[in-house]
Amino acid sequence: MLKLFRLLKPYTAYIAAVVVLLFVQVISDLYLPTLMANLVDIGIVSKDINYILKTGGFMLLIAAGGTICAIIAAYLSARTSIGFGKIIRQKLFSKVESFSLHEFDKFGTATLITRTTNDVNQMQQVSVLILTMMVTAPLTSIGGVVMALQQDISLSWVLVVVIPVLFAIIGGTLFRALPLFKLMQEKLDKLNLVLRENLTGIRVIRAFNRIEKEKVRFDDANADLMQNAIKINLIMAALMPAMMLIMNLTTVALVWFGAIRIDSGAMQIGSLLAFIQYATQILFSLLMLVMLFIMIPRAQVSAVRINEVLETDLDIKDPHEPITVTQGKGLVEFKDVSFRYPGADQPAISNLNFVAKPGEVTAIIGGTGSGKSTLINLISRFYDVEKGSILIDGINVKDMSQKALRAKIGFVPQKTVLFSGTIAENIQYGKQDASLEEMKHAADVAQATEFILNMEAGFNHAIAQGGANISGGQKQRLSIARALVRKPEIYIFDDSFSALDFKTDAKLRAALRPEIEKATVFLIAQSVPTVREADKIIVLDEGIIAGIGTHAELLNNCRVYRELVASQLSEEEVG
Structure with a gap:
């Protein structure tokens, strides 16, 4: 006391x-x-x-x-x-x-x-x-x-x-x-x-x-x-x-x-x-x-x-003298990365090695519990790696301040989170000083403009606690707009299109391509149709990499991916 x-x-x-x-x-x-x-x-x-x-x-x-x-x-x-x-x-x-x-x-x-x-x-x-x-x-x-x-x-x-x-x-x-x-x-x-x-x-x-x-x-x-x-x-x-x-x-x-x-x-x-x-x-x-x-x-x-x-000692601390981070390309490297949750008997991921390049869409796919969300949490440094290192533009994320690291990332979580306030305030959560034009552009790309303008107050429409007064698909599109307005070097889409219908999904993906063409993009999903067009697909199985390649390459050389495809697509769709 x-x-x-x-x-x-x-x-x-x-x-x-x-x-x-x-x-x-x-x-x-x-x-x-x-x-x-x-x-x-x-x-x-x-x-x-x-x-x-x-x-x-x-x-x-x-x-x-x-x-x-x-x-x-x-x-x-x-x-x-x-x-x-x-x-x-x-x-x-x-x-x-x-x-x-x-x-x-x-x-x-x-x-x-x-x-x-x-x-x-x-x-x-x-x-x-x-x-x-x-x-x-x-x-x-x-x-x-x-x-x-x-x-x-x-x-x-x-x-x-x-x-x-x-x-x-x-x-x-x-x-x-x-x-x-x-x-x-x-x-x-x-x-x-x-x-x-x-x-x-x-x-x-x-x-x-x-x-x-x-x-x-x-x-x-x-x-x-x-x-x-x-x-x-x-x-x-x-x-x-x-x-x-x-x-x-x-x-x-x-x-x-x-x-x-x-x-x-x-x-x-x-x-x-x-x-x-x-x-x-x-x-x-x-x-x-x-x-x-x-x-x-x-x-x-x-x-x-x-x-x-x-008095709780923080697991994740900024270094005493963090490296000054400037605008980079967003190149992400995983070098022999392993991680185990506190108290767990088995590691969640083991010995991950891969590179995600700017201008590429890197998809992460795998079954439940394969380590997809864990991998994303490590990039954002919500947890620290147990072994190995994660580099962004050649700099270890542990050598950056957390603020500088997360300023490089536009994150769209699997479970959409909106805050009480207006639509504009929720989009500005991605960029505090975003202008109305920037917000409108982000909403256009996220296919959110139509439903926003149909509301009486437009961008000033009040969002209830937890976004209870709008649908799941609308929440997901606002969450995507919030990430887009930031214009980050790295985008993380964690199963972010699941609440969208096929038409909206297709229009959104088409609008996204020119927006993210120079950024490093991570696309996390369990659905093969969602990831099949990605430049690189990383297949996780029980925390290890089972295969890396394009859709066609993995069909030929990755058993785990073939099983995922067979369980989700018909022979005609695969062909």
């Missing part, structure tokens, strides 16, 4: 102001009972109206000053805690954005969302309490003891007995509650996971009539979270009544033994009233610490979870 509190440095002035203001408030609160004792013992006993009015007015001024200080301190504390939360969220988002796919797989989306929202909220709440109570409570406790002893030393034995009892109750409560607070965040992660899977997979759930099963899954996760929360609340529910009972018994003891001392003439009534107020202040300050101690364990768990993300 202390590591995160270092992020409060921009709010040092606010924190200093809060400490000063709360110190003034505590001093005013501690001074009031002494004034009240004087008012009773001097003013009321002697019936001195002038003294009563003078002291009472002074008490009002002090109370008003303390209240103003408390209000300003609360405002500054709130500003500080909200700013603190903003800084943590910024740090988390920046860190997660730098994750490789391995780190995403390690944490999971659900827990990353929980850590960025719920865990940060826990830190915000505890920071407010620490700023206010961490100053107020100790000062009030220590000052209360000192001021109480000034009124009467003999009654202090009551506090000596009560305070250890309170600490014992607080310690026992926290000992039982701390493990449950940790479980609370884990169970919240599980609930978020189930909820996210249900929301993103609602079509599959309904298609297979599994709504009732998913309700049971959600109810189980929800009930598990509820039971843990009930256990925590039961433990904490016993704390407050116990504290109040001790406080009331303390007041009774002080009145009882104080009355005896007043009767013997060893103490005055005003001093007893002041002593009771100081004792109440001391116990209330301890109660404030209890509230803080209730929040700190859960916040500590949240802090650990946040730090796990912030």
Whole structure:
């Protein structure tokens, strides 16, 4: 938690102001009972109206000053805690954005969302309490003891007995509650996971009539979270009544033994009233610490979870002195490249060697699990190779900055991803400063212009979250336009034409040829008709290259390719 509190440095002035203001408030609160004792013992006993009015007015001024200080301190504390939360969220988002796919797989989306929202909220709440109570409570406790002893030393034995009892109750409560607070965040992660899977997979759930099963899954996760929360609340529910009972018994003891001392003439009534107020202040300050101690364990768990993300060592880092990359041709070379996913027994790809040249279409084909997507992820450096090297224009991708590398690539993923916003904003995702003419040209090539202009707002048409308000084929064409507007050196089409009809597919491919004629093009597919016209076809089988060549060459010398062709095309189509 202390590591995160270092992020409060921009709010040092606010924190200093809060400490000063709360110190003034505590001093005013501690001074009031002494004034009240004087008012009773001097003013009321002697019936001195002038003294009563003078002291009472002074008490009002002090109370008003303390209240103003408390209000300003609360405002500054709130500003500080909200700013603190903003800084943590910024740090988390920046860190997660730098994750490789391995780190995403390690944490999971659900827990990353929980850590960025719920865990940060826990830190915000505890920071407010620490700023206010961490100053107020100790000062009030220590000052209360000192001021109480000034009124009467003999009654202090009551506090000596009560305070250890309170600490014992607080310690026992926290000992039982701390493990449950940790479980609370884990169970919240599980609930978020189930909820996210249900929301993103609602079509599959309904298609297979599994709504009732998913309700049971959600109810189980929800009930598990509820039971843990009930256990925590039961433990904490016993704390407050116990504290109040001790406080009331303390007041009774002080009145009882104080009355005896007043009767013997060893103490005055005003001093007893002041002593009771100081004792109440001391116990209330301890109660404030209890509230803080209730929040700190859960916040500590949240802090650990946040730090796990912030302190994660990245698998993929930019070199300390990256090579300056200029505009090149986009020549891609794989030299003895192997890669295995973390925890996997077998490598996903092994000993890949090939060259993809500018002006050529290099198609990658193979069955499910053959390593096609892995190969593409390595080019974009979403993962780092385990063995060998990938070169672009003779430069190892590890020697480039990730930004420079990915600026060379126009990527059209297999699963189309669009963002909420307008069509223009989604196309400009490929090139931030793309003009309207550039966007229109990219849309023309991607065969998207017709459906865009048929929409009332055209390029300003709003895209819903995930592109839910347009069809799969329209999403795919916008994704292609997003890559085209970038005019990169390397294009990667990862099964990017699957949602298009034959007519649109043919028109798009014809329009693409002049656009990509000077670029290096990777075309990933499982369909033979999609790749048969490629300049070079690489056939993958269980992570190794089974053959490289044109369609005609592979029919003659690659058994795996012939099997793919035979399973997809008739003899007439092959001929």
